[in-house]
Structures are given as C-alpha cells and as structure tokens.
Amino acid sequence: MKKPDIKFRxxxxxxxxxxxxxxxxRVCDTTxxxxxxxxVRGRRKRRGEHNITDELIFTNHDGYLFHDSRGxxxxxxxxxxxxxxxxxxxxxxKRLRDRLxxxxxxxxxxxxxxxxxxxxxxxxxxxxxxxxIAVFTKYDQFKDDIEIRLEDDGVANWKTxxxxxxxxxxxxxxxxxxxxxxxxxxLESMHEAGKRCTELLxxxxxxxxxxxxxxxxxxxxRGNLELSVKRAVKRYVTLYRVRKSLTCGVGLAxx
Numbered sequence: 001m002k003k004p005d006i007k008f009r010x011x012x013x014x015x016x017x018x019x020x021x022x023x024x025x026r027v028c029d030t031t032x033x034x035x036x037x038x039x040v041r042g043r044r045k046r047r048g049e050h051n052i053t054d055e056l057i058f059t060n061h062d063g064y065l066f067h068d069s070r071g072x073x074x075x076x077x078x079x080x081x082x083x084x085x086x087x088x089x090x091x092x093x094k095r096l097r098d099r100l101x102x103x104x105x106x107x108x109x110x111x112x113x114x115x116x117x118x119x120x121x122x123x124x125x126x127x128x129x130x131x132x133i134a135v136f137t138k139y140d141q142f143k144d145d146i147e148i149r150l151e152d153d154g155v156a157n158w159k160t161x162x163x164x165x166x167x168x169x170x171x172x173x174x175x176x177x178x179x180x181x182x183x184x185x186x187l188e189s190m191h192e193a194g195k196r197c198t199e200l201l202x203x204x205x206x207x208x209x210x211x212x213x214x215x216x217x218x219x220x221x222r223g224n225l226e227l228s229v230k231r232a233v234k235r236y237v238t239l240y241r242v243r244k245s246l247t248c249g250v251g252l253a254x255x
Contacts, residue, residue, distance in 0.1 A: 008219035014106030019137035063219035109142030131207035140188035
C-alpha cells in the first residue's frame with residue numbers, strides 16, 4: 001500500500017539572525033541545513049537561494065514543509081506585501097495539504113529596539129484559521145542582559161531581582177505590544193544541538209482545528225511521538241468531559 005503523502009506547512013517569519021534556522025533544526029532534530037525546492041510547472045526543483053514561495057525540507061523529517069520570509073528588518077511595504085500575499089494565497093488553497101497551516105513569528109530578544117519586530121505582528125495575518133504564534137527567541141541572552149544592567153546600575157541583590165525584572169520588561173515592552181492574548185512561546189539556547197521545541201509544537205497543535213491537527217500529527221509523528229500521545233490524551237479527556245456534561249442530570253449517566 002502506498003504511504004499517504006501528508007505534509008504540515010509552516011511559514012516562519014523574522015529578521016535575519018532571529019534564530020529561525022536553529023528553530024527549524026531543533027523541530028526536526030537535526031544539525032543539517034534544509035534542502036530548498038521550488039515548484040516549476042507542478043514539479044519540485046532544487047534551488048540554492050530561496051524566496052518565500054520555496055519549500056524548505058529537512059531530509060530526515062520530510063513531513064514538514066517550511067517557508068521562510070527571508071527577513072523583515074527593512075520594514076518596506078513591498079516586503080510586507082509579499083508576505084501578506086503569500087499568506088492570503090496559501091491560506092485559501094482548496095486542498096488541505098496545500099494550505100498554510102501555521103505561522104511562527106520570531107521576535108529576537110537580543111534586540112535593544114524591538115519595535116520593528118513587534119510592529120507587524122497583529123496585522124501580518126488576518127485569517128484566524130491560520131494560527132499565529134509569537135516565538136520569542138534568544139530569551140536566555142535577554143535574561144543575561146537584564147542581569148548585567150542591574151549589576152551595572154548598582155542594584156544590591158541584582159541576581160535575586162533579575163528574574164522579576166526580566167518578566168516585567170518582557171510583559172511591558174514585548175508581550176504587551178502584541179495585542180490581546182497572543183499565542184506565544186519563549187525559547188532559549190536553540191543554537192545547541194539536542195535542544196527541542198516541544199512547547200512550540202504543543203502550542204501550535206492546541207491552536208489548530210481538529211482536521212488540521214490530524215494532518216500535523218500524521219506528518220510529524222515519526223519525529224515527535226510524545227506530541228502525538230499528549231494530543232491524543234487531551235482529545236480523549238475533552239470528549240469525555242463533553243459527553244459527561246451532556247448526559248449528567250438527564251438520567252443517562254451518573255454525575
């Protein structure tokens with residue numbers, strides 16, 4: 001029997017040096033670079049440099065199809081239009097396998113002026129069927145920077161005060177700029193081989209509709225059995241609670 005060709009498609013957005021490649025490598029548990037393919041007359045051809053429409057595929061885990069925005073640091077209208085047009089086109093594809101399933105919007109925490117990275121988050125995708133996850137990268141460096149600042153400012157208990165100050169700055173100057181209740185994760189040390197992005201995958205799965213979750217789990221189950229099991233357990237518990245709430249009190253099941 002022919003194996004079903006199921007893919008999970010993700011657009012990763014962020015400026016150069018935001019840690020995008022490291023995140024994709026950790027998701028696919030590899031240190032290799034992805035191969036780049038471009039659709040030409042319906043056939044996939046390998047490329048060198050890539051643009052947003054090209055597919056980035058890791059050979060050890062081809063259940064994922066990644067697209068890269070190639071950087072948004074210039075903030076030009078033409079650059080943003082390319083990204084928005086791509087999202088609009090891929091989010092309305094007829095076939096589920098051809099659609100854009102999720103967006104990971106990377107915001108590096110080593111940037112002392114994050115306004116440009118934060119500026120376009122809420123307007124980059126207006127289709128609520130495509131989950132938009134804010135991915136705060138290099139969070140470990142951000143915490144180190146907070147410690148250094150407190151020590152330089154002569155704060156007596158700078159080591160003890162640093163976690164509280166880091167959380168305050170993060171909430172006020174980063175997360176608070178993204179609008180109401182954004183989906184987000186904070187990632188550390190993604191440059192280290194062996195690190196995983198379990199929280200990012202779980203956050204993505206939780207934001208997806210059930211039909212897209214099924215695609216995701218089938219596409220990635222070889223590389224993330226833990227995610228598949230957690231999602232299956234969560235789905236079972238949800239169905240159990242719904243069934244119990246429907247039957248409780250009407251004589252069909254005990255409360």
